[in-house]
Amino acid sequence: MTGTIGTTIDTLRFATAGSVDDGKSTLVGRLLHDSKSVLTDQLEAVEHASRNRGQDTPDLALLTDGLRAEREQGITIDVAYRYFATPRRRFILADTPGHVQYTRNMVTGASTAELAIVLVDARNGVVEQTRRHAAVAALLRVPHVVLAVNKMDLVGYEEKEFDRIVEDFAGHAAELGLPGFTPIPVSALVGDNVVDPSARMDWYEARVLLEFLENVPVGTEATDAPTRFPVQYVIRDGEVRYYAGQLVSGSLRVGDRVTVHPSGETSEITGIDVLGVAAQVAYAPQSIGVRLADQRDVSRGDMITAGADVPALTQEVRAAVCHLTDRPLRVGDRVLVRHTTRTVKAVVEDLGGAAELTANDLGRVTLRTAEPLALDDYAVSRRTGAFLLIDPADGATLTAGMVELNSPG
Incomplete structure (x- = not known):
């Protein structure tokens, strides 16, 4: 427009x-x-x-x-x-x-x-x-x-x-x-x-x-934050694989060396597709398809990054939270953590000393995840520093979290 x-x-x-x-x-x-x-x-x-x-x-x-x-x-x-x-x-x-x-x-x-x-x-x-x-x-x-x-x-x-x-x-x-x-x-x-x-x-x-x-x-955050590309879909076209999703921050160019998280494997971008049109460069928040030089084991939920500023790969998540539902959140609860396009199992280890969180409570949480997550501090990126806690029984959204990588343990 x-x-x-x-x-x-x-x-x-x-x-x-x-x-x-x-x-x-x-x-x-x-x-x-x-x-x-x-x-x-x-x-x-x-x-x-x-x-x-x-x-x-x-x-x-x-x-x-x-x-x-x-x-x-x-x-x-x-x-x-x-x-x-x-x-x-x-x-x-x-x-x-x-x-x-x-x-x-x-x-x-x-x-x-x-x-x-x-x-x-x-x-x-x-x-x-x-x-x-x-x-x-x-x-x-x-x-x-x-x-x-x-x-x-x-x-x-x-x-x-x-x-x-x-x-x-x-x-x-x-x-x-x-x-x-x-x-x-x-x-x-x-x-x-x-x-x-x-x-x-x-x-x-x-x-x-x-x-x-x-x-x-x-739009300053999308351009100023480090390059982050959560993979949403893997599209196969014969022998060629495209990794599709939204570039949530930064930019990607053909020829960039990239890292796939959590595996840590590296590769090079050989092609970028923006709305069906080949491009040399893509900028956040465009939805794109990316082709890599090597046949890597990349799947939905993986994070592709470029540059030296990489996310923290961790299974211990500390965050500020707002509890969203009438169903209380308690220490020991088993939950799902939905972070960008990745969903992993987790256990609530601590609630900042509170016995429980109820609807509208603002608090802090420590989680232990079953698999590592590629996280940024929420102060760096509101997209890759945020997550939701999901009830594994019925899929209900329980809590919104903002990652605090530098908070004391």
Whole structure:
């Protein structure tokens, strides 16, 4: 897709998080409405529903609360994905719930996001759920965080109120190791600093929310991280074998010397196929087929790497985790570890001193796997440093993990 000739429009995946009644649904609705990303019939439906409620102006929160049950309860209870675009960029928005019992939903929504918007109510400032959302953003290594201080209209648009909240959040962010954040004062209800600059906050001179979203760098991890190619399929064409999958980070070129993990065998790339077309080079996140010079024993779940920066090959996995299901995780549990395209058996050896993990718990785990895994630290790669724990009995997803190679044993 192109906006102007020769200009490719990229995509930003971002997630929103905020406490109940911070105005998150209204903020998202305002973003969609003022960026002209709402169809006429959608807007007419919202206007009609708002009039039926006795409201003089459209309730933009209704643009995001798509399920009737959610609207009737006044809450959003699942991750809702919204797609919209401006002339500068496409967007995939993961709108996550604010309740503490749905922390796992924020983990789901933010796990692939390159930016997280953490919303706070200017009247309440930083609350416990704000700190929890910041902790999840730090845990997931979300590259960019926006602190959206909402409802500035209810504190008289006072700069000192904004500064107080930013200072409070900054202290907590430093404790979490959050690399940085961008604070923006907004009023989602009125529209201040969401898409258009506010005439009532002339003391704020930086980018408004949409302008920031349109200009923040995207796709840097895929290009900056070491080359990693998890094999998803082995395709045989006569005597020739192609190894197919998604290049999750880095690049591969014809002639590159590569290593296959966990076997440690080496070879050379003699061919690269991108969507049925021969290519000399491939870049993450392209889906490709690779041909090697030697007939190596390569199968689904193996990892092909290039360069001196190789993953750690280990059967002892230490990780930060978020438990996702009501079924508790306990020491001694037998699980499956799904890492990229590889699935191996494992035993839970330790839970950071905890007796068990239950739904929405954030904690730490040590696993002993039956076969070695080629792992990167999650701080290096969010793709090859992440895994899921699966119940071997029924295939249910239990836990999301973020590898910590340098954590103490």
